[in-house]
Amino acid sequence: MRRRLTARVLLFDPLDRILLMRGRFEGAPDAERFWFTVGGGVEPGESLMQAAAREIAEETGLADVVLGPVVWLREAVMPDMDTQKPLLCQESYVVARSAGGAPSRGG
Template identity: 55%
Template structure:
């Protein structure tokens, strides 16, 4: 299996009601294996993590009216997907928006083959979800973010290997 190493930028996007937008994805060859995750993806060329976060957000969700906030968390993860093993250095940025309507027409071919939808989640809904969510501590991290605000320095999350 080919290994793809990449730097990634992800977005913890909150609406005016403090709901978080998550994408519902699946392995293209195994649509029964699903999970929820934050919008975002790999950097292109010499783009910054912030630029990648905003570009990916537009491509994946159609949301353009965004105020990008601070870097919240960093995480190393490794997982199989679409016939490759991905090793990612992910940075999670806080962002706020008033725009809750989404448009997935800008998604890539792979995203169209592996994303079944988007959903706004409340913190309470996320805390009782029985579905797989990445990062795995997202419910706890979101609750802390809403209760205490962004950390003074980015938190380094435990690595996740699938």
Template identity: 40%
Template sequence: MDFPRGVEVIVSALIVSPDEEVLLIRQPKWGDLWTPPGGHVEPGETLAEAAWREAVEETGLELAPDGLVRWGEIIDPDGRSRPVHFVFFDFAFRARGKALDLDTSEVSEACWVPFGELARYEIEPDFQASIERYLGALTG
């Protein structure tokens, strides 16, 4: 198998609004699936800093950190757009508002989804597991 960049470290930001909604976005690299904002870790950044930076760059939101939710691996030799082996870290953040200023070069669509309506969205399975874990901790 040819993985062009080898193993890649990525981060995601599970963002919850003041109205208890989760922000979901669509990015061309994930096809039609919904995901939280996120991306690669830059040299010199901590994982949490990278998640915060990626979220702010993609959404324009003011965010407060709420901790690490989950980590794991995605190994997909067929790839959505290329073969991948990701080691991922999903962090939670609280948004101070809901007004989005999307980076349209990265994000094709975004929406705030009430907790009870998340099942209506086709969310990338690994991100879905992180969202469920986080919401379970909030409500459980």
């Protein structure tokens, strides 16, 4: 079974508000939308923390982020979006703090 390592980020501002994204799976424009944390796949040669920092920058545009500890690990088997074969998703949830500001999807 193919494995996908991901860095999920619990991104807090100074008021302890968490930033969540809302969307739907690609290729399913009529599907129900859902809430999810910032984050994504760990690329080859990249550490978990490097992936977390990259995903924050890409998805929010925020650069003043301090990464904290991994606070939760999750594994789930899901169908691969491309092949529909089983995919083992291994998620690490990292706490991060930012000074806040308006997110940007420019990255």
